[in-house]
Amino acid sequence: MSGGADSLALLLLAARAAPATVLAATVDHGLRAEAAAEADFVAALCARIGIGHRILRPAEPITGSVQAAARRARYALLETWRQECGLDWILTAHHADDQAETLLMRLNRGAGVAGLSGVRAVNGRVARPLLGWRRAELAAIVRTAGVAPVADPTNVDERFDRARTRRHIGDAGWIDPPALARSASALAEADAALDWTVERLVEARAGGDTAEARLDVTGVPGELRRRLLLAMLRRIAPGAEPRGDELSRLLETLDRGGTATLAGVKCRGGPEWRFEPAPPRRSKG
Known part of the structure; x- marks a missing residue:
């Protein structure tokens, strides 16, 4: 749960839908000096709306490919926290625009069916309930609630593929992110069908x-x-x-x-x- 508009919208929607069963966590990867203050901001907002909150920090510094390593550390920390709290699900704020960016990034890398399935609505204990929402819709929820989200500079830092892809989508008025998101969903269904077929083939053709x-x-x-x-x-x-x-x-x-x-x-x-x-x-x- 970062202090960005997408995560804050998820927090506000979840708090309205099921206030008695929702907890929030913010992962401070230790990569930016501002991250600690942003985590404190989310903690204060959660206290104000009556949602329990915890700040999680990795035990070891993030090294190597920064975005990939940070993602691995983030989900590992969240899964440990989920188990400790006895929660059923980890919810993330990925939305239709994220899905469109992911599809185009992977298409540009020559991904196959599995990669082009994009961000999965459910993956293990991780669920993404906002994949049908646009970024602007989520920002409007936060704005209406009178909350000022923090701005993560990596979102516009074009050293990262996602930031570059986001700008190109914005510049190309003919690209329809919801349509791309629907394509990713259809590919996810095709991927699941292929996995189902593989299971049956293993049963029929494998031995030893x-x-x-x-x-x-x-x-x-x-x-x-x-x-x-x-x-x-x-x-x-x-x-x-x-x-x-x-x-x-x-x-x-x-x-x-x-x-x-x-x-x-x-x-x-x-x-x-x-x-x-x-x-x-x-x-x-």
Whole structure:
């Protein structure tokens, strides 16, 4: 819960809808000097409207790719807080304009169906109830409530992809963010349908166990082969999260009948793919 207009609108709407069951949290990533004062501002507003509030801070400094690392830290902190408080859901203030920006950013990077599904309405314990709202509508709610939101300078800092995309959408009057958001929703449904199909294909075509698994891929279309490959990697190495380019290279190798190792799994191609734990690497000593 930042002090921006989107988050404040979510806070005000949630407080009006279910004041007895709503708590709020603000994550101060420690990346900007103003962040501590902004968190205090949200805490004071919550106290004024009768909503419990906590400020969360990561134990370690944010390093590396700042936005990605901050996102990981934020959701980890919020999930711990959710469990401690016994809450059912974490609500975030993503809206239709965010969805449109996400779709265009991922399209520009050559994303597939899963990536173009955009921001999911529900993902685990995270729910996003404002995906049908526009940014301007949320700002109007905050303005009507007489609250002055804080301005996060990163929102207009064009060193970040999202800020650049936001400006280009604003400059191009023909782009319709709600239409893009609807497309992302349709792609999310297609992605779910593909996942459903993969589950049935694994049931019908996979054999073996975690020592050696087998999969008949005869006649299976490309996108389903890719998803089946990821499913089989995770059968041997639960939690495997290979990058998209790594998965594509492995898929090409298996389609040629070759052998390769990824995520600790040795994979052999051909009409029937085989998977087993890769042997430990030999020490160089």
